[in-house]
Amino acid sequence: MLAGGPSGGRHYLVDSNLDWGQDVKNLKKYMDDRHIPEVCLFLLWMAAGRILRNRPLPSVPEIEYAGGLDCVAAISVTNLATRRSFGGLDQIEPDARIGYSIYVYDLRRNTAR
Numbered sequence: 519m520l521a522g523g524p525s526g527g528r529h530y531l532v533d534s535n536l537d538w539g540q541d542v543k544n545l546k547k548y549m550d551d552r553h554i555p556e557v558c559l560f561l562l563w564m565a566a567g568r569i570l571r572n573r574p575l576p577s578v579p580e581i582e583y584a585g586g587l588d589c590v591a592a593i594s595v596t597n598l599a600t601r602r603s604f605g606g607l608d609q610i611e612p613d614a615r616i617g618y619s620i621y622v623y624d625l626r627r628n629t630a631r
Contacts, residue, residue, distance in 0.1 A: 543615035546570055547591055548616055558589040560604070561620070562596040578606035584625050589606070591623040 526550060542561070546569055548591075549557065559572035575591050578584050583606050591607065598604050612621035 542617045545616045545620050545622070548614060548622065549590075554590050555606045556589070557592045557622075558587060559591075559626075560597050561612060562594040575604075577603035579603050581606040581609045584610060585627075586625070587625045588627045589625055590627055592620055593623075595621060601620055 542563075545557075545600055549570065550601075556571045556573060556577040559570065560575035570592075572592075573589070575593060576583075576587065578587070578591075579602060593604060593607060595618070598608055607621070607623055613624045614622040616622060
């Protein structure tokens, strides 16, 4: 497993090699199971986000920006790997990995979840 298996693929393969919107339904289930009504979203295939209640994920160029979001953020690994404007999220361990293509970060200020 040269690339570290599917979970390590984001470091070597991005775009449609890894992400074609296949995990959006699993993200919806994750949200429903945890009573998360809305996510801050930035997917490679944004049309897939139509099945989710969402608002745009603002840029997080540095880790300090993450604390000001007060939302659950969901981002495709392609966008995380290729856009410097989300480098701050890449410094945080995701709260969940949806399949191999979406990372979720719970950045809500209210710690009672």
